[in-house]
């Protein structure tokens with residue numbers, strides 16, 4: 527008899543990350559490639575992390591502390607929470623997966639925005655849940671429409687603030703009004719992977735405090751972005767103890783490596799590095815905005831480390847023309863693409879290359895048209 531795959535997984539597509547730099551170099555014979563496709567930290571990581579990792583190497587033959595005791599203690603001290611309200615995970619990715627596994631039953635509705643981080647939908651489907659997709663309004667989460675989408679089947683609501691890929695945010699007042707209305711049996715997962723980059727004053731800076739007031743709220747953060755530890759796979763979730771206890775039952779016993787735990791503790795201790803990364807991101811964002819304005823490119827206002835923009839041509843075409851020239855961005859859909867903010871040098875190279883690609887594509891368009899007079903000129 528043939529192997530029977532669970533029907534829920536048959537329609538899923540594997541996650542497609544951007545091509546690794548080495549592959550692009552090989553494919554196009556390039557020596558210098560800049561990846562602005564995965565919202566990574568162009569500054570790398572704190573020197574304190576480097577030192578912690580060197581020390582962690584002495585313990586590679588031992589299993590990690592499965593409870594992440596020291597990391598939880600460090601996070602609890604930072605946020606004024608109890609360690610029992612915090613659960614580290616192998617990146618936020620693992621937590622998205624765990625939350626869906628722990629809470630989504632067959633037929634449950636899971637409310638997600640369109641567009642947002644894709645794993646919210648795929649993990650819901652994996653469990654037989656039904657994604658209820660609510661469009662963004664002006665590229666931003668539309669909490670009123672999300673509220674309207676609640677039914678008696680709703681189990682989870684995913685909020686991403688600032689949002690990936692649009693970089694847009696909603697303010698504290700909107701969030702509180704929303705949480706006040708959502709029935710307490712519906713879980714609201716508030717993913718703030720990019721919180722440290724936010725510049726606006728009305729951002730809910732202390733969303734983690736909401737877990738006491740709203741027992742149905744989970745707040746997810748990661749060390750992959752501003753802390754620059756994407757390769758190590760470590761993030762954490764803050765929620766009331768009952769939820770943390772439930773999630774703890776389904777995690778892999780040693781889901782966060784000891785290298786990652788020690789690196790994360792060291793990263794937390796270097797807030798100067800975080801400030802530098804924040805400042806570099808802000809400077810880069812303002813530079814790209816200015817260049818986009820000059821080029822007549824429209825974009826969503828970003829509070830994250832990436833910018834969602836209308837690249838004016840088919841996104842796959844722009845993506846491959848950019849990639850050929852050594853700049854990897856993230857194609858999205860139609861004429862929309864996302865670019866991560868890099869170092870100033872990388873940002874300048876991105877803009878120069880985009881201008882070059884526009885000239886090439888404009889010439890192609892004209893050649894395809896073939897007439898002297900038409901509006902394509």
Ligand SMILES: Cc1ncc(COP(=O)(O)O)c(C=O)c1O
Nearest residue numbers: 617618619643690719748750761
């Ligand atoms: C909104 C959001 N959530 C979660 C993640 C997953 O992050 P990680 O698994 O690296 O912690 C990402 C990664 O890009 C993201 O953009």
